[in-house]
Amino acid sequence: MTIHVSPDAHPALVLNADYRPLSYYPLSLWSWQDALKAVFLDRVNIVSEYDVVVRSPSFEFKLPSVVSLKTFVKPSRHPAFTRFNVFLRDRFQCQYCGSREDLTFDHLVPRSKGGQTTWENVVTACSPCNLHKANKTVAEAGMLLHCHPFAPSVQDLHNNGRLFPPNFLHESWLDFLYWDTELDP
Template identity: 80%
Template structure:
């Protein structure tokens, strides 16, 4: 799964005031129009620019490629329980067979047997596996997940998000992304 970003659109990477991306997946990017608006409203600092310029009758401006917020936005400590975040926690793959196609979610303990819709009971499954499992327990049907469902931290989701980079990463973004990867000698 990749995020489609068009280089011709000149998106701007958005960093928090501490120069870390607001999110990794989806990557925190703004359209060039939103970035320029934030510059004029004095909400961001321009960190890096494209070679491309926009013009009006009264000014010329290079488009920002990286901006940082002037005010720090405190990241949420607990991720929201959403379908997308369940998929991200499970790395966009069926936890029974590994497929990345036709994904849905499954209740480990079926709702018909008292299973709750919680982080600890919901996991990513492809439709064929979900249909095969039905309202049976994993022991009854002999299907066991690769990873048991759990409540992820924001850090867990960020780490998983780094595995799914967008199709386009401007060179000016690289100093602010993946800063914890091993450096080449």
């Protein structure tokens, strides 16, 4: 799965006050318009700029490519339980067959049998596997799980998010994104 980012849109990478991205997946990006608005409202510092200028009758301004918030936003300690975060935890693949197509989620213990909608009871599944399992437990359906579900940390989701970089990464962003780059000794 790839996040589509148009380089022609000149998005700005948004960093927290500690110079870490607010989010890795989706990558924390603002439109150039939102970035400029934040600059004028004195909410961000410009860290890097594009070689593109916008003009008005009264000013000329280079578009920011990286901005950092002036006030630190404390990251959530526990990620929200959302469909997207379940998919991200499971790396956007069916936990039964490994497919990346037609994804939904499945309750290991079906709700009709008392199963809860929790991190530990929900996995990403493709529609064919979900239909095959139907209203059965994994064992009753004779299926195997690739990975057992768990409540992920924010770090778990960030690590998985790094596996799905957007199609466009501006060179000014690379020092702030740690996409499997080897560090010099």
